[in-house]
Amino acid sequence: MRKNRVAIASKNSAKITAVSNVFKNLEWAVDLSAVDAESEVSAQPFSQQETRQGAVNRAKNALGDQDFAIGLEGGVYEVEEILYLCNWGALATQDGRLITAAGAQIPLPEEIAAGLRSGTELGTIMDDYANESGIRHHKGAIGILTDGLVNRGEMFGHVVKLLIGQYQRDGD
Numbered sequence: 001m002r003k004n005r006v007a008i009a010s011k012n013s014a015k016i017t018a019v020s021n022v023f024k025n026l027e028w029a030v031d032l033s034a035v036d037a038e039s040e041v042s043a044q045p046f047s048q049q050e051t052r053q054g055a056v057n058r059a060k061n062a063l064g065d066q067d068f069a070i071g072l073e074g075g076v077y078e079v080e081e082i083l084y085l086c087n088w089g090a091l092a093t094q095d096g097r098l099i100t101a102a103g104a105q106i107p108l109p110e111e112i113a114a115g116l117r118s119g120t121e122l123g124t125i126m127d128d129y130a131n132e133s134g135i136r137h138h139k140g141a142i143g144i145l146t147d148g149l150v151n152r153g154e155m156f157g158h159v160v161k162l163l164i165g166q167y168q169r170d171g172d
């Protein structure tokens with residue numbers, strides 16, 4: 001069986017684990033490399049469009065000579081004065097295809113939203129809020145806000161499945 005060469009456009013361990021677990025569960029043989037790729041959007045995207053664009057740019061910028069690359073981006077957007085966390089993914093292939101998908105969205109308490117509006121990144125706010133460190137690398141904001149029922153890796157795992165499923169259906 002051919003071994004796919006895949007790039008994941010982040011060094012964040014929640015994202016890397018999410019991608020490698022999906023391939024493991026699918027029993028796909030992959031050679032996975034984690035690369036720092038520019039999102040070319042703000043460190044803290046503030047709309048669905050900007051978050052999606054960050055995922056797309058990461059995937060394209062991580063591709064290099066790999067078979068395909070996956071970009072995952074977290075962001076926030078506002079509906080009726082409530083800030084929601086949103087999560088986007090993109091898969092870019094060597095033959096020029098681009099596949100996108102989005103994942104879970106959950107409202108952020110006003111206390112957290114206020115920090116974001118004043119320009120602090122969510123990762124920093126969450127660590128202060130929960131009095132822990134490196135939350136973005138494991139349970140994530142979503143883990144804190146769901147009382148541990150859904151962590152960041154599981155949430156991104158779902159996004160990765162949405163990407164790989166479309167890629168597979170498309171006749172990888």
Ligand SMILES: O=P(O)(O)OP(=O)(O)OP(=O)(O)OC[C@H]1O[C@@H](n2cnc3c(O)ncnc32)[C@H](O)[C@@H]1O
Pocket residue numbers: 009010011012015043044045072073074075085121122123124126135136137139140141142143152
């Ligand atoms: O190294 P990268 O891949 O950039 O990983 P990251 O943790 O910074 O993740 P993103 O850039 O995709 O997320 C954009 C911002 O939102 C924060 N963020 C998003 N989702 C989060 C979560 O579930 N928990 C904590 N921080 C989160 C993150 O720290 C960034 O400030």
Ligand SMILES: [Mg+2]
Pocket residue numbers: 043
């Ligand atoms: Mg980031």
